[in-house]
Amino acid sequence: MKLLHTMLRVGDLDRSIKFYTEVLGMRLLRRHDYPEGKFTLAFVGYQDESEGAVIELTWNWGVDSYEMGNAFGHIALAVPDAYRACDEIRARGGKVVREAGPMKHGTTVIAFVEDPDGYKIELIQHA
Ligand SMILES: C[C@@H](O)C(=O)SC[C@H](NC(=O)CC[C@H](N)C(=O)O)C(=O)NCC(=O)O
Ligand code: NI
Numbered sequence: 001m002k003l004l005h006t007m008l009r010v011g012d013l014d015r016s017i018k019f020y021t022e023v024l025g026m027r028l029l030r031r032h033d034y035p036e037g038k039f040t041l042a043f044v045g046y047q048d049e050s051e052g053a054v055i056e057l058t059w060n061w062g063v064d065s066y067e068m069g070n071a072f073g074h075i076a077l078a079v080p081d082a083y084r085a086c087d088e089i090r091a092r093g094g095k096v097v098r099e100a101g102p103m104k105h106g107t108t109v110i111a112f113v114e115d116p117d118g119y120k121i122e123l124i125q126h127a
Contacts, residue, residue: 005043005056006075008119009066013040013059015116020044020055023094024077026119029054038062066117074112074120082111082125089113100125 010016020026020046029049031042038061045054055075079085082100090096098112100123109125 003053003115004049006052007056007058008115009021009058009060009063010117011041011059011064011066011118013057015066016042016057016059019094023092025079028053039044045090068118072119074122076124078126079123080127082123082124083092085123086111088111 006040008016017028017031018053026046028043029043029045031040033040040061042057042059043049043054044057045052047054086096095102095114096111097114097120098110100109100111102108103110111123113121113123117122
């Protein structure tokens with residue numbers, strides 16, 4: 001088996017694509033409308049889908065928000081320097097909700113940002 005994607009339902013597809021590409025530096029890999037189902041899928045990532053896992057952004061036409069609940073955790077990204085990544089993301093208009101530093105009860109240096117819908121994206125410092 002192979003990990004292909006994580007699907008996130010979003011309230012505004014262009015807002016989310018702008019965040020994942022312009023703030024987090026991903027590429028828009030493909031986008032497709034499904035008029036019969038009244039939804040659009042957009043795939044974003046750092047690699048082609050054949051090379052690595054990606055994020056599937058799902059927009060249900062006419063639905064602009066979701067109950068986020070408390071079960072979903074985060075999607076994690078590796079960064080060489082979590083402190084610098086937070087500064088760069090903030091400078092690009094991103095929302096840092098947990099500054100870089102060692103994780104609670106551990107030593108891994110992490111940070112958290114929130115995407116436009118409130119999904120948490122973890123930055124993990126990997127030298
Ligand atoms: C290793 C890295 O991938 C992690 O996600 S550890 C981050 C850490 N996780 C937890 O504490 C999980 C248990 C918690 N009760 C929960 O349900 O989320 C975390 O979120 N630490 C917070 C921090 O500020 O360090
Ligand atoms: Ni994690």
